[in-house]
Amino acid sequence: MNAMMRRVVIGTAAVSMALSVAACGKAGDDSSDSGSDSSSSSDSKTIGLLLPDSVTARYEKFDKPFFQAKVEELCADCKVEYANAAGDAAKQAQQVSSMITKGVKVIVVSAQDSAAIKSSIQTAVDKGIKVIAYDRLAQGPVSAYISFDNVKVGELQGEALLASLGSKATAKSKVVMINGDDADPNAGQFKKGAHNALDGKVDIAYEQSGLWKDTVASQKMSAAITQLGAKKIAGVYAANDGMAGGIATTLKGAGISGIPLTGQDAELAGIQRIVAGTQSSTVYKAFKPEADAAAQLAVNLLEGKDIKSLANQTQTSGSGDKVPSQLLTPVSVTTDNIMDTVVKDKLYTVAEICAGDYAKACKEAGIE
Template identity: 85%
Template structure:
């Protein structure tokens, strides 16, 4: 993918009205999970808006569409790796046959996955490639996500994209294997073109990212920062607040996940870009893999690639294509795909900016 060409997703995202359980609930079922058609869904946190708002209801709806007598048990780890390990154990005890898991800590969950597989449970890694003997993995091309972020930052910098321009880089949590891939892709785009003068992990937390941004300003001087790479929109929110508090405006700031708040910041000009990873196709793909494994069907036609996890396991994988979003293509991406409506984006606070951006 290149800066100048942003593909338009053709699959419409129709928001479902499926109810979302509270983050960290010990048990949120769409039916009994003790029969032989039970699927577990374990998501990592509720801080990242996508999981409860989109991934969970989309996954549940697709499973129901594919298998009307299948049941889904759901848990959210609440950003607690130990809690997620216990949730895996509980799912196995309940008799769940397939577990779809987005690992809070990809290495820490390895033993839990091994224990589940030893009991005959199939495990699918969702969005994050967990270690251990997983049967399949579905996500996006995460190195490309980082490349898109880096390229978008360079585009926003324009003629200021020089080897003397100081860029702050706030990466994700090292416990998440995706974070390393985003970082790899971003460095691939940025290295040799700008000066990455300050680089730290923001742990996927807005508060931590804000603290790191404040430290970067102290170290580099607010007049010497040309742009900021943030690995996701949640952290970008904390960074944007710090930049505003320091009196810094008009510099590029990246993101990822196309969160509503991130899209609104792009409209307002306090964030320059995000990366849209369409949640419905990802959740649908995971649901199809889960149902196929549950019913003993082949998944080779679905998981056509092979990736090696941190534990050295070769994992059949299905990778989807991410899309860069700027103010120029909001209409053709998140609005066209019905992720958000114009009304949701263009609240009273953003009405003037939306009009300027051509959204109203």
């Protein structure tokens, strides 16, 4: 009887072990199935769009919707996964990882930090993902780059500043220069272009980075006024409209008016300052053609089509990579051509530009 009981116990234990082994095998199958799902998602027609910050108005208001609309037009069954780094390079690196996990086939990225993102791009490419550098030339093995001729942007800014100075543009005229963030390769190109136009014609008496932030630019402008003296500043080069806004506020607070102040991006606030006379110029880089071109490149790469006819130039990134590129042409904007640029392209309506306190200034400038 005892021997029989022992046989029952041993048999029960054997069945239990067999069930346990089967269960382990099933868990392994589940894990394998999960991997299959991940692999199949990588075969989906998904494009990732990563933009650098939400402070610069253009990205959320124009670039994102224009890009999404063009992808939908070109590829009805394509999906766009979107994320914004909010000015944080580490966050953007995490977003690249997330895009890889989601199985995107192409990533379009405007790098918050062109050097810091290099390893993330390499990881994506190692996974078979194509990467397009958007607006800013990121380091690493990117497949294509779409932007504007950024040296030309800086030259247009410098030339507009000189034109506004007129006869006051002399080798002794003191100009304050507030550049963009050095982590953005575009900033160096803008600066180079501006120096091409300004060097030898005016005195760059104070030059600092404003980090693309209006608050930082305002602080730098205050420091320049303290160092040079309010009455000795002939004009200010600001690399974009966001920083120009902070600088304009500082100039007003210091009782400085009537001097040239440049910008870039044709933000609504920048256009309104031009109308009001507190900013002299901006540079219009038509967002829709840029976003449309990026979408076309992304869809072509996703579908395995050639991009040579689209990216028929070459740019060298900070990592030394030769990148097929498409560079669009920027346009300088002053009161003289607001109607022929941002209004004509339906970026803004006259009603938007001339709202509230700007109505009188618009009428005086012939913007109606």
